[in-house]
Amino acid sequence: MTESAIHEILGGKVRLYQRKNSRFWQCSTFLEGKKRRASTKTDSLAQAKDFAEDWYLTLRNKRIRGELLSEKTFAQVADKFLQEYVVMTDGERNKDYVRGHKARLHNHLIPFFGEKGISQVNAGLVQDYRMYRLQGDPNYKPPSRSTMHHEIVTLRQVLKTAIRHGWLDALPDMSVPYRASNKVSHRGWFSPEEYKRLYTATRENIKKAGNSYHRGLAEQLHDKILFMANTGIRPDEANLLEYRDVEIVEDEASGQTILEIEVRGKRGVGYCKSMPSAVRPFERLVKRNEPEPTDRLFPHDHKKQFNRILNELGLKIDRQGNRRTLYSLRHSYISFRLLEGADIYQIAKNCRTSVEMIEKHYAVHLKNSLDATAINTRKPRR
Secondary structure (H helix, E strand, C coil), X not given: CCEXXXXXXXXXXXXXXXXXXXXXXXXXXXXXXXXXXXXXXXXXXXXXHHHHHHHHHHHHHHHHCCCCCCCCEHHHHXXXXXHHHHHHCCCCCCHHHXXXXXXXXXXXXXXXXXCCEHHHCCHHHHHHHHHHHHHCCCCCCCCCHHHHHHHHHHHHHHHHHHHHCCCCCCCCCCCCCCCCCCCCCCCCCCCHHHHHXXXXXXXXXXXXXXXHHHHHHHHHHHHHXXXXXXXXXXXXXXXXXXXXXXXXXXXXXXXXEEEEEEEEECCEEEXXXXXXXXXXXXXXXXXXXXXXXXXXXXXXXXXXXXXXXXXXXXXXXXXXXXECCCHHHHHHHHHHHHHCCCCXXXXXXXXXXXXXHHHHHCHHHCHHHCCXXXXXXXXXXX
16 A cells, blocks of 8 residues: 655654545554554654654663564574574474474473574573462472473573574573582392392282283283383383384394393484394283284283282382383393493494493493402502
């Protein structure tokens, strides 16, 4: 539409005009590198001038407070991050891991940061977010340290996206203030004696099953424990395993019958070679379930049944106060291999983790990793 009858007020900072086929006056100004318009919703020029003056002063005050933004908002950068992340990590990251980023953004980060300009997301605002999450709603349990860590990781990924596109100069300091370096935690695991008690109890649990349905669940749990403790796969990886991902082979190097497993987890697709003791549980799974190649090995998570047995045995909490879960079977596998003197680099490759993680969380509490001859050496006396 064409404009006519243009009037300027406030020294030319604001223009008033009428569009063709509209009786209302419009006002416009230029602030923060952007032309801004509004309708006065009146056909009286005097009233339109009053409206335009108030409108301009409100915009100017917003600019002074940093609320008038011409830069990208956090929500816009977050959308850009998700677009890139889904495409760039296609097949390299587990879909649940990608969905986790989406959930953290939509449930927590965007509601808090969304309307802020990306340059406003500084160290102080990040700390405000931590306080908001830890004290925000008394009706909900505060998030765990691990949950907060994942949210900050997602936040960092969004800010890195802004840096790549030139919308932000540098990352703010997102470290947790007032806290010393965290104590290195030793992962909860089952000692060989505790592991024997566990699988003996799950075997007896099969005999106690009241009907065929519960017996089937008890058999699945027993074989899942043996399978995980002899492969070292993560619980989420075990839940995603299909029968076509597992193959019984004769290992040329060792001459043993083992399982070769194609693992799909948080780091995409990886490979695992099992201990020989994993073969028999897998054979029982095949015989019992008569599966299709695309069927899941473990369609149930068995958490309640597993926790009940741990509580009955008094094994739910270890001596360091760690709560044992199905994940502890992976920790036990790694610890057992270290106790047997296996090469730590090969363990890391087989478990799809790093040597640093194993040294930090596992090897540090195994007495067999200490060489007494090196520790107790003495200089010869004269």
